[in-house]
Amino acid sequence: MTYCVGIQVDRGIVFMSDTRTNAGVDNISVVSKMKTWEVPGERFLCLLSAGNLATTQATIALLDHRYAAPATRESDILSQPTMFQTAKLVGETLREVIASTAATGQSADGMFSGTFILGGQIRGGQPRLFTIYPEGNFIEAGLDNPFFQIGEHKYGRPIIIRTYDRAMSLEDCAKLLLVSFDSTIRSNLSVGLPIDMQFYETDSFAAGYRHRFDARDPYYQTISEGWSDALKVAFDHLPPFEIAKDNIMSYPGRRLGE
Template structure:
């Protein structure tokens, strides 16, 4: 399993993914799930969740690895709009899943599923964010749905819903994502550090900020510890519950 989040702000896009892959408790490894491509007129980032072989096959097809090195041309640079980028990636994902399920017969049903978040901007257009389903269809982020999650989403979702603000700074968005990821890490062993972070500022066709966050990262440690303490403090400050109907907590 994995956890990835893509978020739309007025200022641009903020993306974060974990790197844990596992085929059982005794076979855990680190693998990058965030891929990005930059050109003079665009920046495009893809985050993946699901069967690793499936998602890597899709990325390889995007990068045209079947050609000789001198002839390779990443297809994300040919699409004139982000919508068409998402359409192409959705098509490749659907075809790849179908091919593997057919090749493996009944044993392959459901084993090769995957989903993706596609984010980026092409010059002269708005930054855009898409969630691509295994069937190849997709939805786009909007004012009503300003962020997408894939993978193990349930543990980190409540903090995003409560604290997200489209006008927030990039720095606050990173803080929010770290809290969301920390909550997920604490609750599910299939999601793990290090984390990959990318910030894409509007009309800047290169990553504004990009880094890998490890166990030794002092800021992440401060966020994790501070959030835990803040939750405990908030809990103790909530009104007391009483077993006695009509009695205040002071009289119980």
């Protein structure tokens, strides 16, 4: 399992992914699940992956191969005219890899599955963010769904929903996503450090700030410990739960049911 997030704000997009991969409790390793391409001044693309590692790596390898091979340049990932066409190409490549994994054509919901988050910008268009499914289809982020999560997302989703603001800076997005990842890592052993982060600033058409957070990273430690302390303080400041002598629940200033 894994956890990846792409979040879009007015200032750009922040991508974050964990690096844990495992085939059992005694076989854990670190693999980057973030891939970027860029043509400075023209386009920037970031691809996050979740699912069967062989499937997602084969998909990325095939995208890279077709970019490097002159005979296939018309269908390579850095020649697409729009982000929509780029998402379509990634979806088709993923579907091709899944279909070719087994001699009989492995179904998309089988063990050879994968899901991607694709984001970036191509000159002439706006920054765009997509989730791409094993079947090759995809959906795009918008005002009502400004971020995507893939993998083990349920533990880290509430803090994003409660805190997200489209006017946030990329730095505040990074802080928000680190809290989301810390909550997930504490709740699920299949997600773990290090965490890869990539910034993309709107209309820059180039890779922005990139960083890897490991367990020794002082900022990550501050976020993890600070969030735990803040939750305890917030909990202590909530009104106490009390049961009156007549067994009617109450809280300061009001008896429930009144």
